Amino acid sequence: MENLKRIFIVDDHQMVIDGLRLIINTIPGFEIVGDCNSAHQALDILTETAVDILLTDVSMPEMSGIELTRVVHKKFPHIKIIALSMFGEAQVVAEMIDAGISGYILKNTGKQELIEALNKVAEGQNYFAPEITLQLMKSFKRGQESESSRLTDREIEIIRMIEQDFGNKQIADLLFISERTVETHRKNILRKTNTQTVVGLLKYAYERKII
Amino acid sequence: MTFTSIALICQADEFFDIRNPSILLLVGFLILISAIFIVSYQAHNLKRLKYTTGLQAQIIKQQSQNAKGIITADERERQRIAGDLHDGVGQLLSATRMNLDTLFERLKLTDPENSELADKAMAMVDESCREVRTIAHQMMPDVLLKAGLAFALRDFVNKISSDRLKVSLEVSGLENRLQNNVELVLYRVIQETVNNVLKHANASSLDIQLMRDEGEVSITIEDNGRGFSTAEKEQFEGIGLKNIVTRVTYLKGTVDISSSPGKGTLVAILIPIL
Numbered sequence: 001m002e003n004l005k006r007i008f009i010v011d012d013h014q015m016v017i018d019g020l021r022l023i024i025n026t027i028p029g030f031e032i033v034g035d036c037n038s039a040h041q042a043l044d045i046l047t048e049t050a051v052d053i054l055l056t057d058v059s060m061p062e063m064s065g066i067e068l069t070r071v072v073h074k075k076f077p078h079i080k081i082i083a084l085s086m087f088g089e090a091q092v093v094a095e096m097i098d099a100g101i102s103g104y105i106l107k108n109t110g111k112q113e114l115i116e117a118l119n120k121v122a123e124g125q126n127y128f129a130p131e132i133t134l135q136l137m138k139s140f141k142r143g144q145e146s147e148s149s150r151l152t153d154r155e156i157e158i159i160r161m162i163e164q165d166f167g168n169k170q171i172a173d174l175l176f177i178s179e180r181t182v183e184t185h186r187k188n189i190l191r192k193t194n195t196q197t198v199v200g201l202l203k204y205a206y207e208r209k210i211i
Numbered sequence: 212m213t214f215t216s217i218a219l220i221c222q223a224d225e226f227f228d229i230r231n232p233s234i235l236l237l238v239g240f241l242i243l244i245s246a247i248f249i250v251s252y253q254a255h256n257l258k259r260l261k262y263t264t265g266l267q268a269q270i271i272k273q274q275s276q277n278a279k280g281i282i283t284a285d286e287r288e289r290q291r292i293a294g295d296l297h298d299g300v301g302q303l304l305s306a307t308r309m310n311l312d313t314l315f316e317r318l319k320l321t322d323p324e325n326s327e328l329a330d331k332a333m334a335m336v337d338e339s340c341r342e343v344r345t346i347a348h349q350m351m352p353d354v355l356l357k358a359g360l361a362f363a364l365r366d367f368v369n370k371i372s373s374d375r376l377k378v379s380l381e382v383s384g385l386e387n388r389l390q391n392n393v394e395l396v397l398y399r400v401i402q403e404t405v406n407n408v409l410k411h412a413n414a415s416s417l418d419i420q421l422m423r424d425e426g427e428v429s430i431t432i433e434d435n436g437r438g439f440s441t442a443e444k445e446q447f448e449g450i451g452l453k454n455i456v457t458r459v460t461y462l463k464g465t466v467d468i469s470s471s472p473g474k475g476t477l478v479a480i481l482i483p484i485l
């Protein structure tokens with residue numbers, strides 16, 4: 001029995017800790033050696049208590065789970081950290097990964113998932129809840145897609161007007177928008193086509209058969 | 212199960228035996244029911260917010276606006292509700308889910324009907340968690356406060372983009388964060404404009420561009436949907452468009468709305484910044 005993995009839980013909501021205790025107590029191979037309701041407290045306790053896995057909430061008042069993870073990862077590099085949160089936005093997950101987590105699960109978790117997460121992380125692997133992985137993949141995919149900028153219908157219409165040598169005022173009147181908005185369109189068009197002048201822009205447009 | 216049948220069971224001593232599934236099931240359902248109550252209470256709270264928004268429109272109509280006051284009060288209220296949802300209902304539901312999980316395991320349900328019921332209850336709690344998450348997020352996205360406008364928009368776009376509606380988001384010059392209130396206001400304005408596209412446009416593509424350069428931020432939101440006649444004045448009566456104008460005016464910016472039936476809609480916003 002001496003190889004029990006020691007778990008410590010931090011969450012500002014005691015009822016979540018109680019719920020986790022109920023479940024984890026029935027999972028073989030793990031024992032909960034303590035819990036507390038704030039990140040500051042956790043840092044104090046961790047200096048005195050030997051812990052293998054830290055389960056931490058992400059949003060907590062005063063010191064967040066992100067900051068706690070950074071500090072623990074640096075001061076106690078042997079402790080594996082699993083984030084436990086209501087939310088799983090890609091950006092927050094990414095920040096937690098940067099901070100040093102080995103896993104991320106959502107709070108409406110159950111025994112099966114906890115078993116998998118704890119075992120994987122105890123073995124030195126990572127575990128991310130399926131919903132989290134999906135979010136991450138989506139943001140990754142979109143990030144790649146947006147690499148090639150497409151011109152909008154209006155922008156193409158404006159390029160046609162530029163081709164006919166219309167000035168901003170004329171374009172504004174034709175499209176019922178202000179001249180400043182035409183100016184915004186122009187800037188967006190030049191940025192997307194990576195051109196600097198009207199000549200360059202028209203060349204770009206002809207080459208790609210945009211107009 | 213009716214009250215009489217509960218009363219009848221209660222008369223039997225073995226009902227109080229902890230191994231009796233009935234009492235544990237009952238406890239489970241009590242937890243579930245209280246969770247449902249809390250969720251509907253929050254729904255009520257949300258209705259109140261909608262009402263507040265309605266009131267707001269009235270105030271704007273009467274031209275007696277102190278836009279800044281209204282907007283900050285509104286944002287504060289949203290933040291409070293998002294906080295309540297996250298810290299109240301959200302955590303309760305999560306804990307409920309964990310307790311049910313343990314409870315059903317202890318019960319060792321053998322009757323397939325019972326375990327089906329148990330699974331259903333868990334799935335319902337899961338669904339409630341997801342709902343709460345979505346609502347809290349719409350109220351006040353965590354990522355907006357923590358990571359800023361560009362990330363929050365990326366996140367928002369990821370959520371609404373689908374096979375039917377291709378959404379592209381281009382952000383340039385926003386490596387540094389804008390002032391907090393500017394970010395909040397711009398997020399709301401873009402959220403409202405995009406919601407209009409989802410609600411009214413029936414578009415297949417939506418292009419959002421956000422550019423910061425020398426002293427201004429420009430935003431264009433363009434769809435290729437059905438469009439509407441901006442000339443017909445009553446079309447502009449909606450609260451949404453009015454709110455957009457109020458919020459942008461608060462930042463001393465301008466809004467250009469250009470649309471005609473069949474030709475899609477463009478909302479262009481310019482905000483001066485230091």
Ligand SMILES: Nc1ncnc2c1ncn2[C@@H]1O[C@H](COP(=O)(O)OP(=O)(O)O)[C@@H](O)[C@H]1O
Nearest residue numbers: 407408411412438439446449450451452453476
């Ligand atoms: N992107 C759009 N495409 C088509 N119609 C739109 C679009 N945006 C706004 N509208 C029209 O303008 C009206 C007013 O919008 P709004 O003020 O946001 O009110 P609401 O969305 O509550 O109807 C809408 O009812 C709709 O007819």
Ligand SMILES: [Mg+2]
Nearest residue numbers: 407449451452
């Ligand atoms: Mg609207």
